[in-house]
Amino acid sequence: MPKQGSAMKKRTVRGSASGRPIMALLDLLGRRWSLRIIWELRDDRSLTSRALRTACDEASPTILQTRLTELREAGLVELVAGDGYRLTALGKELFEHFLPLHQFAERWSRFKAR
Amino acid sequence: MPKQGSAMKKRTVRGSASGRPIMALLDLLGRRWSLRIIWELRDDRSLTSRALRTACDEASPTILQTRLTELREAGLVELVAGDGYRLTALGKELFEHFLPLHQFAERWSRFKAR
DNA sequence: TCCCATTGCTACAATAAACGTAGCGACATG
DNA sequence: CATGTCGCTACGTTTATTGTAGCAATGGGA
Numbered sequence: 001m002p003k004q005g006s007a008m009k010k011r012t013v014r015g016s017a018s019g020r021p022i023m024a025l026l027d028l029l030g031r032r033w034s035l036r037i038i039w040e041l042r043d044d045r046s047l048t049s050r051a052l053r054t055a056c057d058e059a060s061p062t063i064l065q066t067r068l069t070e071l072r073e074a075g076l077v078e079l080v081a082g083d084g085y086r087l088t089a090l091g092k093e094l095f096e097h098f099l100p101l102h103q104f105a106e107r108w109s110r111f112k113a114r
Numbered sequence: 115m116p117k118q119g120s121a122m123k124k125r126t127v128r129g130s131a132s133g134r135p136i137m138a139l140l141d142l143l144g145r146r147w148s149l150r151i152i153w154e155l156r157d158d159r160s161l162t163s164r165a166l167r168t169a170c171d172e173a174s175p176t177i178l179q180t181r182l183t184e185l186r187e188a189g190l191v192e193l194v195a196g197d198g199y200r201l202t203a204l205g206k207e208l209f210e211h212f213l214p215l216h217q218f219a220e221r222w223s224r225f226k227a228r
Numbered sequence: 229t230c231c232c233a234t235t236g237c238t239a240c241a242a243t244a245a246a247c248g249t250a251g252c253g254a255c256a257t258g
Numbered sequence: 259c260a261t262g263t264c265g266c267t268a269c270g271t272t273t274a275t276t277g278t279a280g281c282a283a284t285g286g287g288a
Contacts, residue, residue: 021219021220021222021223022153022215022216022219022220023150024219024223025215025218025219025222026149026150026153026215027150029144029149030143030144030145030146030147030148030149030150031144031146031274032144032145032245032274032275033144033275034144035140035143035144036137036140036141036144039136039140048234048235048236049235049236049237050234050235050236058277059275059276060275060276060277060278061236061237061238061277061278062237062238062239062240062275062276062277063274063275063276065236065237065238066274066275068236068237069237074222074226075222075225075226076222079236082235084235084236090221090222090225093218094218094222097211097212097214097215097218098211100211101136101139101140101211102136104139104207104208104211105135105136105138105139106135106136107204108135108139108188108189108190108204108208109135109138111189111204112188112189145245146245146246146274147246162263162264162265163264163265163266164263164264164265172248173246173247174246174247174248174249175248175249175265175266175267176246176247176248176266176267176268176269177245177246177247179265179266179267180245180246182265182266183266193265196264198264
């Protein structure tokens with residue numbers, strides 16, 4: 001992709017051509033920082049773009065902005081003026097599936113340690 | 115970003131330095147094809163590396179092999195001689211959290227279509 | 229009003245990850 | 259031996275991400 005202006009954007013989700021929404025979703029969530037962003041916005045948290053950047057281990061604003069735009073277009077995240085980014089109702093619903101992931105991660109971590 | 119020394123063999127999971135397993139897990143699952151691979155191995159399916167490649171839309175064997183190695187080292191996927199790749203018990207447990215994702219993806223798709 | 233801090237967001241060059249093609253050795257079947 | 263498939267890798271090209279710097283817009287004092 002030669003240009004990354006706000007005009008031309010490769011926002012097409014891989015796998016969406018297959019007509020299988022799950023593939024498009026898996027691809028969207030499989031992009032770097034997507035899962036992390038959703039995670040950081042859990043529990044009705046609202047974070048400004050910079051607070052989000054801090055939460056995401058000082059990730060590059062370029063890619064965070066790209067992901068945020070994608071997630072907003074996907075209807076999972078919204079930007080509320082004067083309040084920052086937050087999950088939409090749909091986004092919260094999605095997060096519910098990841099909630100048990102925290103517990104799992106702990107167990108997984110202990111497994112790996114062996 | 116914390117510098118990933120070239121000494122580290124690139125198999126280190128980003129975020130694992132934070133000591134928060136959830137970050138390591140989110141990073142591992144956030145790599146391309148990770149979620150997809152787990153998805154394709156659902157329901158006790160066992161796929162050979164090439165069948166998996168076909169299932170994953172002819173993804174490059176290079177990256178598939180990389181992901182498979184990572185997932186195997188993470189204890190989520192295993193390679194059974196003469197049978198192909200499959201989810202481990204831990205991997206199946208993880209997949210349980212993604213099961214409702216299919217339904218969600220359908221709903222999400224309809225939302226996007228509007 | 230001017231100053232200044234913060235917001236969301238972007239340009240641009242450099243680096244890292246992923247892609248695509250080709251092909252390896254090992255093993256099996258004919 | 260010939261053929262096919264297995265898991266897996268080399269390598270050159272393309273794409274994605276990083277890091278630094280900075281923009282215009284907004285708001286709050288002084």
